[in-house]
Amino acid sequence: MPLPKLLNRPAPTTTQQSPNPVEAATEAGLTVVDWIDERTQISQGLRWMMFRKVPKGINWAYTLGSATMFAFLSQAVTGVFLAMYYRPSVTGGAYESIRNINDNVFLGQFVHGMHKWGASVMIILIFLHMARVFFFGAYKYPRELTWIIGVVLLILTLAMGFTGYLLPFDQRSYWATIVGVNINNTAPFLGPYIGDFLRGGPEFGATTLSRFYAIHMMLIPGLMAALIGFHLYLIMKLGISAPPWLKAHEPEPVIETVEV
Amino acid sequence: MNQAEKEQYLREYSLLKNEGKPFFPYAVAKDSIMAVIVMATIMLLSLLFGAELGPKVNPTTTTYVPRPDWYFFFLFEILRVMRNVPKFTPMATIGIPTLCMIGLFLLPLYDRGPERLITRRPIALASGLATIACIAFLTYSGANTGSPNSVSLPAPPGLTAAQRATFYAGEIVVGESGCEGCHEIGSNGNNGPGPPLTHIGAKRAAAAIASTLKNPTAPMPSFANLAKTSPKKFAALVSFLSDLQ
Amino acid sequence: MTVGLGVHGASHIRIHKQMPQDRYSKSSKYTVDRGLPGAFEGETVTRRRFMEAVTHGAGGIAAAAFGLPALGFAIGPIFKRQPFDWQIIGTPADFNETSYVTKVITIVPGIGEAGKSIAYVRARNPQIDLEPHDQWNNYIALSSRCMHLGCPVRYVQAAERFICPCHGGVYNFRGEVAGGPPVRPLDRFYTYVPPVGHPGHGYVYLGPRYSVNSELRRFSPRDPGEPLDGIGQYLYPARFDTAVRPSIANLPLPPTVPGTGS
Numbered sequence: 001m002p003l004p005k006l007l008n009r010p011a012p013t014t015t016q017q018s019p020n021p022v023e024a025a026t027e028a029g030l031t032v033v034d035w036i037d038e039r040t041q042i043s044q045g046l047r048w049m050m051f052r053k054v055p056k057g058i059n060w061a062y063t064l065g066s067a068t069m070f071a072f073l074s075q076a077v078t079g080v081f082l083a084m085y086y087r088p089s090v091t092g093g094a095y096e097s098i099r100n101i102n103d104n105v106f107l108g109q110f111v112h113g114m115h116k117w118g119a120s121v122m123i124i125l126i127f128l129h130m131a132r133v134f135f136f137g138a139y140k141y142p143r144e145l146t147w148i149i150g151v152v153l154l155i156l157t158l159a160m161g162f163t164g165y166l167l168p169f170d171q172r173s174y175w176a177t178i179v180g181v182n183i184n185n186t187a188p189f190l191g192p193y194i195g196d197f198l199r200g201g202p203e204f205g206a207t208t209l210s211r212f213y214a215i216h217m218m219l220i221p222g223l224m225a226a227l228i229g230f231h232l233y234l235i236m237k238l239g240i241s242a243p244p245w246l247k248a249h250e251p252e253p254v255i256e257t258v259e260v
Numbered sequence: 261m262n263q264a265e266k267e268q269y270l271r272e273y274s275l276l277k278n279e280g281k282p283f284f285p286y287a288v289a290k291d292s293i294m295a296v297i298v299m300a301t302i303m304l305l306s307l308l309f310g311a312e313l314g315p316k317v318n319p320t321t322t323t324y325v326p327r328p329d330w331y332f333f334f335l336f337e338i339l340r341v342m343r344n345v346p347k348f349t350p351m352a353t354i355g356i357p358t359l360c361m362i363g364l365f366l367l368p369l370y371d372r373g374p375e376r377l378i379t380r381r382p383i384a385l386a387s388g389l390a391t392i393a394c395i396a397f398l399t400y401s402g403a404n405t406g407s408p409n410s411v412s413l414p415a416p417p418g419l420t421a422a423q424r425a426t427f428y429a430g431e432i433v434v435g436e437s438g439c440e441g442c443h444e445i446g447s448n449g450n451n452g453p454g455p456p457l458t459h460i461g462a463k464r465a466a467a468a469i470a471s472t473l474k475n476p477t478a479p480m481p482s483f484a485n486l487a488k489t490s491p492k493k494f495a496a497l498v499s500f501l502s503d504l505q
Numbered sequence: 506m507t508v509g510l511g512v513h514g515a516s517h518i519r520i521h522k523q524m525p526q527d528r529y530s531k532s533s534k535y536t537v538d539r540g541l542p543g544a545f546e547g548e549t550v551t552r553r554r555f556m557e558a559v560t561h562g563a564g565g566i567a568a569a570a571f572g573l574p575a576l577g578f579a580i581g582p583i584f585k586r587q588p589f590d591w592q593i594i595g596t597p598a599d600f601n602e603t604s605y606v607t608k609v610i611t612i613v614p615g616i617g618e619a620g621k622s623i624a625y626v627r628a629r630n631p632q633i634d635l636e637p638h639d640q641w642n643n644y645i646a647l648s649s650r651c652m653h654l655g656c657p658v659r660y661v662q663a664a665e666r667f668i669c670p671c672h673g674g675v676y677n678f679r680g681e682v683a684g685g686p687p688v689r690p691l692d693r694f695y696t697y698v699p700p701v702g703h704p705g706h707g708y709v710y711l712g713p714r715y716s717v718n719s720e721l722r723r724f725s726p727r728d729p730g731e732p733l734d735g736i737g738q739y740l741y742p743a744r745f746d747t748a749v750r751p752s753i754a755n756l757p758l759p760p761t762v763p764g765t766g767s
Contacts, residue, residue: 050284055276058287063294070295074302091617095316102313113306121302123331134367134388137376141261141269144368151365161331170314174619175326178655179671183335186353186730188740195728196583202726202747203587204319205613205620239277240287244376248275320609320623322649322659325670336672339654343673343686349653352686353730408670409659438661441668441675442684450673453684479683481664 048236055242061136062240064129069228071122075160076221078115086167088213090206094169119161126157138241146234149227156224163216166209177212178204265374325407333402334395340405341398344452406448408440413458416503423503430500433493437483445504454480459504466502473498582746587613589748591710591756594626597698600644600709602630605660608646610694610711623649624694624711625660625667633679636721641695641750644709647680648692655729658691667691681719688732692716695750705756713748725749 019027037043085101085108087093101108130150133139139147166177185195200207261269281287318324328336335357342352371384378385406412411431415424434440440449444456460469473483473494487494536544536551544551594608605625613620624646629638634645647667651658656671666683667676673685680691695712699705716724718733724743727733731741 050288051282053277053280054283054287055273056280057276058280058290060290060294062287063290066291067294067298070298071302074299090619091615095313098313102311109310110303110306112311113309114302116311117305117309118302120329120331121298121305125298131388131392134384135378137378137381137384139368140372140374140376141266141368147368148365151361151367154364155361158331161329165329168313169317171317171321171324172314172326174317174319175324175656176328176332178650179326179328182654182729183353185728185741186350188350189742191354192728192731192741192744193583196744196746197580200582201585201587201613202744203613203620205587206616207582239273242273242276244378246276248272248279250275317619319612319619319657320621320649321657322607322623324657326656339672339686344684346682346686346688349686349688349730349732353654408668408673436661436663438659438664438666438668438675441661441664441666441673450675450685452673453675479677481666481677483663486663 052236052239054240055246057243057246058240059243061132064125064132065235068122068125068129069232071118071125072224072228075115075118075122078111078118079217079221081111082115083217086213088167088210090169090209094167094209098168098170119164122157123161126154130154136241137244142238143234143241146231146238149231149234153224153227153231156220156227160216160220160224163212163220166212167216169209174204177208261372261374269374323409325409327405330399330403334398337398337402337405340402340450343450404447406446408438408449410435411440411445411448413446413504416505419503423499426496426499427503429493430496430498430503433497434500437486437497442480457501457504461502461504464502466498469501470494470498584745586746587748589713589751590614591697591712591751591753593705593708593757593759594624594646594696594711595709596707597628597709600626600628602628604662605647607660608711612714623657625649626696626709626711641697641712642693643698644696645679646694646696646711648694648714650692650729652682652687652689652691652729653685679721681721688730688737689719689734690717690721692726697753697756699753699756704758708759710756712750 082101085097085105087097098112101112103109133147133150162176162180165180166173181195181198184198185191187194196202198208198211199205200211338352338356342348348355373381375381378388411434413431415427419427434445439445439457442452442454443449444451444458446458449457464472470487474487475484476482483494483497486497533539534549536548537546541551592610594610595606600606605627608624608626609621610624611620612622626644626646629643629645631638634642636642649657651669651671651674653669653672653674656669656674658667658669658674658676660667665678667674667680669675669685669687674682674687675684676687676691677683680693682688682690692714693716694714697710697712699708699710714726716727716733718724718738724733724738726747727741727743731737733741
């Protein structure tokens with residue numbers, strides 16, 4: 001096994017001038033990157049991801065997907081910060097902790113507002129992205145599976161909107177949850193039990209809020225992260241679809257002339 | 261798409277890809293600019309509108325009017341549109357949304373034609389635009405649905421100050437009396453089973469309105485009791501309704 | 506492993522007794538016949554297949570050991586019946602036949618405001634209440650949840666109607682649907698007035714909720730949006746966790762006011 005470059009290098013001679021601090025720092029940083037890359041070979045994957053070609057004619061409509069993913073990341077980050085202050089307690093805790101975030105925590109209302117409005121922005125972006133894929137016919141062969149995963153992600157995003165609704169525990173969240181759970185209940189045969197599962201009982205009870213919190217904070221985000229990863233992998237594997245109005249230039253046919 | 265069409269597409273695509281540019285930095289630059297725009301939008305919305313918190317949960321309310329966030333308005337409106345066919349309530353709550361989702365989910369499995377250009381896919385174009393128009397319309401009308409416990413019509417012009425005071429008093433009586441359970445008045449109330457009352461004053465004289473209120477045809481309840489116990493409220497109600505030109 | 510070897514031994518004995526005709530066919534169950542390397546006489550299960558089965562089995566058991574308790578944990582509440590106690594909502598003098606009185610009641614104890622709800626209560630009027638009379642409906646107590654999707658209905662005395670603020674549900678004085686999307690009349694609560702000489706006499710007690718169909722026949726409590734007419738009661742079956750009517754033997758007694766005797 002080859003030694004890291006640092007150890008392989010000839011020992012500095014005393015006559016050589018010591019490098020200036022910036023150079024030394026750059027050198028040290030590169031060494032660390034080299035060391036990690038040598039063990040993980042991550043640069044191969046990065047090169048595959050970054051330097052693949054995208055077909056010509058890519059325009060701004062193609063950024064909607066990554067913008068949606070970015071909104072998801074923003075939701076994840078602000079959500080983690082909100083979780084630091086939030087208490088999912090029905091008996092006086094949930095509403096008060098959100099009040100506390102809004103009124104007392106430094107930048108609390110700002111982060112809360114980012115999470116709240118980020119949800120709207122993400123839903124708008126996801127619909128725009130879907131419209132782009134639909135009108136460009138980008139869901140057709142070979143990208144059918146990418147679309148299907150995308151629809152699952154849409155459903156999960158709406159489910160995030162629904163489960164996040166309850167958490168501030170104000171009037172609007174309570175009644176929206178009652179209505180939403182009852183909508184699920186109207187599925188024949190299974191509906192009543194789905195409602196019981198969501199509420200953790202026959203009525204809105206002590207564990208309903210913590211159930212919604214767990215679903216909102218762990219179950220759905222985990223699923224979404226995994227599916228986004230798969231969605232991205234498929235995009236890289238299959239390539240970004242080309243705008244449907246473009247036609248490729250046929251390469252010059254090579255005609256071999258054979259002398260008789 | 262048959263095998264030949266698939267191969268044709270893959271060949272075409274690989275040619276276009278070869279003519280294209282590398283993902284980094286060309287696409288990444290666009291994505292990054294878009295990410296900055298998204299971030300700035302979210303921050304701006306947060307700074308402008310904050311995160312208002314309504315009153316605390318109170319399941320014993322009888323006056324709260326629940327409304328969803330804007331992105332569920334279309335669903336809210338579907339439920340209201342289907343209000344006059346109670347037999348189909350489960351269709352509205354679970355049937356239509358589930359069918360839409362299944363349709364969306366299976367889209368690439370039933371739309372398998374090789375054509376991608378939207379102008380040559382008339383069915384896809386029509387159904388896509390129709391879906392967008394439907395959702396936009398439902399969201400708009402869902403957003404404009406007022407509470408059935410109050411009226412939000414401006415007083416008609418040309419009223420004296422006293423008449424205007426009676427008008428607003430009548431508004432309150434209408435809100436209290438539950439008229440809008442069955443009648444639409446402006447953007448408030450439900451259209452049916454009763455007829456809309458937004459222009460009732462132009463159709464009926466005040467005396468006719470008063471007599472209908474006292475001796476209505478079923479299923480409308482009689483307000484004769486109101487006329488007996490608080491004639492002032494009843495008079496305000498009648499004058500309000502006859503002002504709705 | 507011992508189980509597997511036992512099977513091998515048994516089949517070994519059997520094949521010597523009855524030798525099949527197609528011993529050397531490719532599809533024989535004996536590994537020797539199929540010419541597998543390392544096969545021995547009488548072996549029917551190859552070591553590879555055996556290891557596959559063991560691996561799959563162990564993996565399955567591990568996944569079940571991990572997944573089933575988690576699933577049970579999540580869906581457990583579906584099978585746990587909610588307790589419910591009779592609660593006092595007033596004295597007979599509080600209620601009349603012509604208008605509803607709003608009473609705050611507790612649906613889920615122990616969670617404060619979020620577990621409360623309200624009931625609209627009036628005395629039974631034999632002129633209009635044509636459903637069969639028994640000891641549970643001397644007082645008519647209606648739930649304030651709209652039977653469309655559960656919004657809070659408002660009682661309007663002037664119109665004698667219940668009006669839902671959400672999707673346009675309207676109910677008449679008896680709680681039957683008068684318009685809009687609700688699929689059944691407003692839910693009701695059992696009420697009970699102990700007869701003279703029984704503990705709790707002189708008070709009106711409220712029990713758990715029950716649902717009614719359009720003929721006001723009683724059903725176990727369903728959620729809003731679930732019709733109970735015709736095929737509805739089969740499409741939306743009763744649940745395992747809804748409160749049942751508690752016994753009237755142990756009515757909670759009203760707190761005695763000092764100086765008034767027992």
